[in-house]
Amino acid sequence: MNAGQQHIRGQAAMAPLSAQGSTARVRDPDATRHRILEAAFDQIYHHGYQGMRLDDVIAATGLTKGALYHHFANKLALGYAVVDEVIAGVIDQLWLQPLRASARPLAELTRIISELHQAAGHDLMTYGCPLNNLAQEMSPLDEGFRRRIDQLYLHWRKGLVEALDRAARIGELRPGVDTTRVAAFIVAALSGCIGMAKNSQRKDELLLCTRSLVEYLEQLRHA
Amino acid sequence: MNAGQQHIRGQAAMAPLSAQGSTARVRDPDATRHRILEAAFDQIYHHGYQGMRLDDVIAATGLTKGALYHHFANKLALGYAVVDEVIAGVIDQLWLQPLRASARPLAELTRIISELHQAAGHDLMTYGCPLNNLAQEMSPLDEGFRRRIDQLYLHWRKGLVEALDRAARIGELRPGVDTTRVAAFIVAALSGCIGMAKNSQRKDELLLCTRSLVEYLEQLRHA
DNA sequence: GTGAAAACAAACCGGTTGGTATGTACAATA
DNA sequence: TATTGTACATACCAACCGGTTTGTTTTCAC
Structure with a gap:
């Protein structure tokens, strides 16, 4: 079954910590932990938290139970860490950083939304938004999950508010707009649009929905 | 453990089929099937399909495995039937029937949305929309679920389109509105709003979001 | 170099859970 | 009223799966 996977003895074994050399290390705890997290995210994204099997996670990494339970106390702790x-990294990379880097935040926002279907790849259509999936599944079941997910949503919305406020300052948005409320609605409506497309499995449904959302945002330009 | 639950011998045992007498029947297959479906819906709504335990379902009904597997081939068939x-009945009762019965469909639509938080009771805040929950969990995992849920969404949206068209005919809605697109957006945005409130567990978040949606709908009145 | 802790590997365990096999009481038909 | 299928109840099983225990190798501190 499991043909030789690891055991790639790196010749340079004197590197003290973390990835700095180019070659593979024999034992790199940080990298191992990272591999487990990535595999766990993948399983949760594709099967849900309750559907995730720890055996599948370690099979995907080529590690064993020993490694997993050395880095994480139990399945729940692994889920929290994911x-x-x-997921926090995904939001930061896909939303917050581009918005902060843009000179025209509102235009950038509508661009991200409009180009979602190609930017996030095929998985977005099939499996939807990772954060929303986990939220809908686990929020009612576990308070720990709910709080962490809530924190992430607040972080996301805070980034949107900053972008919208900046847009209002440079005249991209008409004054008097309740940016906090708009940010909340953007997140909610977008989650709904992605969820609908994920269910219908039709890309034009996603376009149909996001167009209404963009329309709503465009309308906020003028008085 | 299980103190006497059923075995309530009905004196009138001559009634041929289904509930017509007021007293409880000894064996009523239709009623039994209905009880199982209700209990299964409850479990799915509170724990998800994967989280539903058949032992909990039969425990809630006071029946046994024999009854369950007599009426349903397996867990999947039970999920499909739910x-x-x-769920189809819930949509019909909460949305389609009120919309069809109303003389002012758009006003009725905004009313339903605005009063969602009190109409659907406490469970909507805690556990969200039953259909959306199941869609987000099961659509990527099982094609049978996806198709049935998709059918339900289409049915729902079809009812909304009819209401919106009627609203346009009586002047409640401005002409030229793409009712198909608006209906899709309503369903998506509303699912997102409910999902967000379910995660934050704050009723004012639901109000905040639905207000933006109602605002969007109100804007469709005037040219 | 040496001891000790860290970073894994491998085998195992017990509760859970969907599903089944079998038995029995009821209900429609004749 | 005898008969036959329906509508359940009861007991049981095998696979799955999160978690543990134990053993081994690598790495770090001194």
Whole structure:
């Protein structure tokens, strides 16, 4: 079954910590932990948290139970870590950083939304938004999950508010707009649009929905 | 453990089929099937399909495995039946019937949305929309679920389109509105709003979001 | 170099859970 | 009223799966 996977003895074994050399290390705890997290995210994204099997996670990494339970106390702790570390990174990379870097935040926002279907790849259509999936599944079941996911949503919306406020300052948005409320609606409506497309499995449904959302945003330009 | 639950011998045992007498029947297959479906819906709504335990379902009904597997081939068939029969009924009762019965469909639509938080009771805040929950969990995992849920969404949206068209005819809605697109957006945005409130567990978040949606609808009145 | 802790590997365990096999009481038909 | 299928109840099973225990190798501190 499991043909030789690891055991790639790196010749340079004197590197003290973390990835700095180019070759593979024999034992790199940080990298191992990272591999487990990535595999766990993948399983949760594709099967849900309750559907994730720890045996599948370690099979995907080529590690064993020993490694997994050395880095994480139990399945729940692994799930929490996926939210805090992996998913938080996705939001930061896909939303917050581009918005902060843009000179025209509102235009950038509508661009991200409009180009979602190609930017996020095929998985977005099939499996939807990782954060929303986990939220809908686990929020009612576990308070720990709910709080962490709530924190992430607040972080996301805070980034949107900053972008919208900046847009209002440079005249991209008409004054008097309740940016906090708009940000909340953007997140909610977008989650709904992605969820609908994920269910219908039709890309034009996603376009149909996001167009209404963009329309709503465009309308906020003028008085 | 299980103190006497059923075995309530009905004195009138000559009634041929289904509930017509007021007293409880000894054996009523239709009623039994209905009880199982209700309990299964409850479990799915509170724990998800994967989280539903058949032992909990039969415990809630006071029946046994024999009864369950007499009426349903397996867990999957039970899940399908919940979608087709129970959830479909909820949509019909909460949305389609009130819209059809109203003389002012758009006003009725905004009313339903605005009063969602009190109409659907406490469970909507805690557990969200039953259909959306199941869609987000099961659509990527099982094609049978996806198709049935998709059918339900189309049915729902079709009812909304009819209401919106009627609203346009009586002047409640401005002409030229793409009712198909608006209906899709309503369903998507509303699912997102409910999902967000379910995660934050704050009623004012639901109000905040639905207000934006109602605002969007109100804007469709005037040219 | 040496001891000790860290970073894994491998085998195992017990509760859970969907499903089945079998038995029995009821209900429609004749 | 005898008969036959329906509508359940009861007991049981095998696979799955999260978690543990134990053993081994690598790495770090001194």
